[in-house]
Amino acid sequence: MRKNIVAGNWKMNMNLQEGVALAKELNEALKGKTVNCDVVVGTPFIHLANVVEAVDTARIGVAAQNCADKVSGAYTGEVSAAMVASTGARYVILGHSERRAYYHDTPEILKEKVLLALANGLTPIFCIGEVLEERESDKHFEVVKSQIEASLFDLSADDFAKIVLAYEPVWAIGTGKTASAAQAQE
Incomplete structure (x- = not known):
């Protein structure tokens, strides 16, 4: 059975602070919710480590672009x-x-x-x-x-x-x- 994935690619947008703020906002929005798919965010390289720290990685996957x-x-x-x-x-x-x-x-x-x-x-x-x-x-x-x-x-x-x-x-x-x-x- 195919797994549903919702992935958002940030492309070349947002500085580090904006990216971390968005990641935290997404993390809060999904907290306590049951989702029937995997959620992935594709961030610029400079955001990767900080976004990994900012989200619950059991709930939100982080992708390099x-x-x-x-x-x-x-x-x-x-x-x-x-x-x-x-x-x-x-x-x-x-x-x-x-x-x-x-x-x-x-x-x-x-x-x-x-x-x-x-x-x-x-x-x-x-x-x-x-x-x-x-x-x-x-x-x-x-x-x-x-x-x-x-x-x-x-x-x-x-x-x-x-x-x-x-x-x-x-x-x-x-x-x-x-x-x-x-x-x-x-």
């Missing part, structure tokens, strides 16, 4: 999966359409990131999705299938079971259009 495809070394500005894990974060968002488009995260790079995330005990939230042209030309199944095959197909069944697949209809971002429940379930 990316990790490096290298273990360590002279990669200025990169943050390794081990570094992410050391903050107490449990998840990492990989394959987001913005990372694919602006930072050229290729299937090969994503495959390495997934392997390193898993090796460091992180749960990858792997984003898949198509642009409007692909949706309208009925190529969306082919596109999503190729994204999964290219980056995740070599995983063992046990490792694949640890991946959270997040459908991200790229065609709906900033367009005012939304994916229907039926489209998301496809």
Whole structure:
């Protein structure tokens, strides 16, 4: 049975103080409530350790928005999966359409990131999705299938079971259009 997850990606918003305040507010809002899903917040790197401390991590999972495809070394500005894990974060968002488009995260790079995330005990939230042209030309199944095959197909069944697949209809971002429940379930 598929587990329901509600994940909020903060992207490149909020300074540290604002991020911690929002995390505390979310933590308070969920206190004493029964939720039928896992709640995850994807924060900028500078927030990770502080947000982990600010929330009840049994109730709210914390995710990095990316990790490096290298273990360590002279990669200025990169943050390794081990570094992410050391903050107490449990998840990492990989394959987001913005990372694919602006930072050229290729299937090969994503495959390495997934392997390193898993090796460091992180749960990858792997984003898949198509642009409007692909949706309208009925190529969306082919596109999503190729994204999964290219980056995740070599995983063992046990490792694949640890991946959270997040459908991200790229065609709906900033367009005012939304994916229907039926489209998301496809």
